[in-house]
Amino acid sequence: MLVHVQHDAEQRTFAQNCRNIEVLNLNGCTKITDSTCLSLSKFCSKLKHLDLTSCVSVTNHSLKALSIQRPGPRHWSD
Numbered sequence: 001m002l003v004h005v006q007h008d009a010e011q012r013t014f015a016q017n018c019r020n021i022e023v024l025n026l027n028g029c030t031k032i033t034d035s036t037c038l039s040l041s042k043f044c045s046k047l048k049h050l051d052l053t054s055c056v057s058v059t060n061h062s063l064k065a066l067s068i069q070r071p072g073p074r075h076w077s078d
Contacts, residue, residue: 015039022046027053037062 011032017056021044026032032055041062050066051059 007031011036012039015043019043020046023049025051026055027051030054030056033057034059034062037066041066 011026012035014040015036024040024044024047027037032052034057037050037052037058040050047066052063
């Protein structure tokens, strides 16, 4: 399934409604911020692979939150 999501508000809605997502590619979505990652951490418990390449507003703070919320083998790209 391909979903076009660029902004934080859209991503929060996506996270709340697509809780079974396992792979998400946000590569190049430059308007994504830590808020998006925190929503994904909160709502998407099955997320195993997240590509945040070129998401320049995402900080280590949100990557740490994702890692804490999702123990075990995961792949976060930044």
